[in-house]
Amino acid sequence: xxxxxxAAPEPFVRVRAxxxxxxSLRVGPxxxxxYHPLVTIFQAVGLSEEVIAHQVPPGxxxxxxxxxxxxxxxPTDGTNLAWRAAEALAQHVGLDPDVRLQVIKGVPVAxxxxxxxxxxxxxxxxxxxxxxxxxxxxxxxxxxxxLGADVAFGLVGHTAVGTGRGDVLTAAMTRxxxxxxxxxxxxxxxxxxxxxxxxxxxxxxxxxxxDDTALMQALRAGDAVGLGRALHNDLEGPALALRPxxxxxxxxxxxxxxxxxxxxxxxxxxxxxxxxxxHALAIAAAWTAADACDSVWCTTAxxxxxxxxxx
Numbered sequence: 254x255x256x257x258x259x260a261a262p263e264p265f266v267r268v269r270a271x272x273x274x275x276x277s278l279r280v281g282p283x284x285x286x287x288y289h290p291l292v293t294i295f296q297a298v299g300l301s302e303e304v305i306a307h308q309v310p311p312g313x314x315x316x317x318x319x320x321x322x323x324x325x326x327x328p329t330d331g332t333n334l335a336w337r338a339a340e341a342l343a344q345h346v347g348l349d350p351d352v353r354l355q356v357i358k359g360v361p362v363a364x365x366x367x368x369x370x371x372x373x374x375x376x377x378x379x380x381x382x383x384x385x386x387x388x389x390x391x392x393x394x395x396x397x398x399x400l401g402a403d404v405a406f407g408l409v410g411h412t413a414v415g416t417g418r419g420d421v422l423t424a425a426m427t428r429x430x431x432x433x434x435x436x437x438x439x440x441x442x443x444x445x446x447x448x449x450x451x452x453x454x455x456x457x458x459x460x461x462x463x464d465d466t467a468l469m470q471a472l473r474a475g476d477a478v479g480l481g482r483a484l485h486n487d488l489e490g491p492a493l494a495l496r497p498x499x500x501x502x503x504x505x506x507x508x509x510x511x512x513x514x515x516x517x518x519x520x521x522x523x524x525x526x527x528x529x530x531x532h533a534l535a536i537a538a539a540w541t542a543a544d545a546c547d548s549v550w551c552t553t554a555x556x557x558x559x560x561x562x563x564x
Contacts, residue, residue, distance in 0.1 A: 264308040266382040270375035270407045270559035271297035272360035273367045274433060274517050274524045276472075276480065279463045280487040283452050291402070291419040294465060294472075297410035298433055299552035300360045302371040303562070304335055306379035307353040315339055315350045321358035327369075334400060338373035339380050341396050346386045354379075361550070363441025365518030367403035374407030374559040382561055394422075410558025412472060429475030431554045432527040434536045435517070436502050436546035442492060447519040450491035481512025481526045492520035499523060502545040509539040 273295050281290035309316075317336050319327040331337065335354055343350035354376060360368030377393050380386075390408065397404040402419030412425040463485070471479030493499055499516060502523045506514035510532070511525035523546070527533035530551070537549040 264383065265305050265563075266379045266561060267303060267305045267563035268375040268379040268382075268559055269301050269303050269562045270371040270378075271410050271556040272300045272302070272371055273297050273403065273406060274435075274554070275365075275486060276412075277465045277468055277483070277485040278487055278518065279465075279485065280448075280451060280456070282456050288418050289448065289451075289456075290417070291415065292463070292465070293415045293419050294412065294425060294468060295403075295406045295415055296412045296427075296431070296554045297406070297556040297558065298366075298554040299556050300366070300435075300550055301556065302360050302368055302375055303357040304372055304375035304379050305355040305357070306339075306376065306383045307355065308383060309351050309353050311349070311351055313351050313353075315352055315354070317354040317356065319356045319358060321356075322360070323362040324358055326362055327356070327358065334369045334373035334404065335376035338376040338396070338400055338404070341400060342377055342380050342384075342386070342388075342393075345396055346384070346388070348384060348386070352380055352383065361435070361437040361522060361548070364435070364437050364522035365442070365516070365520050366435070366522055367407065367518070370401055370403030371407045371559070373397070373400050373404040377404075377408070378559045378561065382564065406558075408558050411555045425469065425472055427472045427475070427555055431477055431480065432530055432533045433552055433554055434506075434511075434525045434527055434533045434540075435550040435552070436506070436523040436525070436540045437548045437550060438496075438499075438521040439547040440521070442495060442519060442521045444519040446495065447488050447491050450494055451488055454491060454494070455487070477512055477526060477528060484513040484515040484526070486515050486518075488519050489516040492516045496521050501543070502540065505539050505543045505545045506536055509536045511536055
């Protein structure tokens with residue numbers, strides 16, 4: 254009698270990380286270092302990315318594949334943020350970046366919802382777990398900050414205030430669940446171009462970074478109506494200047510009685526806050542009927558940050 258031993262399964266770690274909406278984004282004038290000071294309030298949403306880190310033989314190097322939503326437009330080389338995250342972690346701990354990363358997209362691409370940053374946050378957690386480097390979250394957060402403000406937020410999730418370049422995070426108290434609808438455009442908007450437009454129009458004359466007291470109070474109270482009234486985005490004007498058709502997307506949401514509607518981050522995604530799941534579906538139907546976007550997504554918030562879901 255002969256017996257065949259099955260090959261041991263390849264070790265892997267699967268991590269999920271959230272997309273985000275900026276409830277408020279206040280942008281200061283361009284500084285000498287080429288950055289704008291920001292005060293932003295992030296909220297993680299139920300649309301998420303997954304990254305699976307697969308163990309490979311030593312010396313295999315780094316490889317990356319992408320599947321899921323708009324996978325065909327996502328780079329699979331060193332320009333991908335998840336790739337850069339794996340490299341940054343390996344360099345930080347003195348390891349060779351030997352890993353096969355599999356990215357499964359669930360957040361719209363180039364829509365101001367930080368899908369790529371969620372990939373990077375997920376890759377950091379996945380590789381840290383796979384390589385058993387055992388870094389504290391605070392240390393991972395420092396690596397994340399070097400990759401971008403949205404990456405640092407992808408690690409913590411929930412709701413947080415970001416200052417500095419948006420990467421200095423403080424948790425924000427929230428109560429209850431909020432219902433969001435996102436109108437997504439197939440053609441993205443360039444974040445640098447939106448900031449350039451901001452600088453050319455209002456960037457040099459902004460007096461301070463504004464006040465989000467009412468928004469924070471609404472979050473603490475779980476007051477969706479108050480939150481809808483307090484939504485704010487300094488980049489909305491520049492995004493609308495570059496993509497005037499987004500005015501109609503905002504108008505359709507308001508006609509459908511959205512509690513608030515706003516361009517998310519640097520756009521072109523428009524986020525609408527709804528009273529309930531049923532209301533979210535009604536706003537989505539209004540956008541679809543008006544042909545005001547290319548796809549519509551309903552979800553809830555806040556959502557947790559990057560976490561291991563299979564190991």
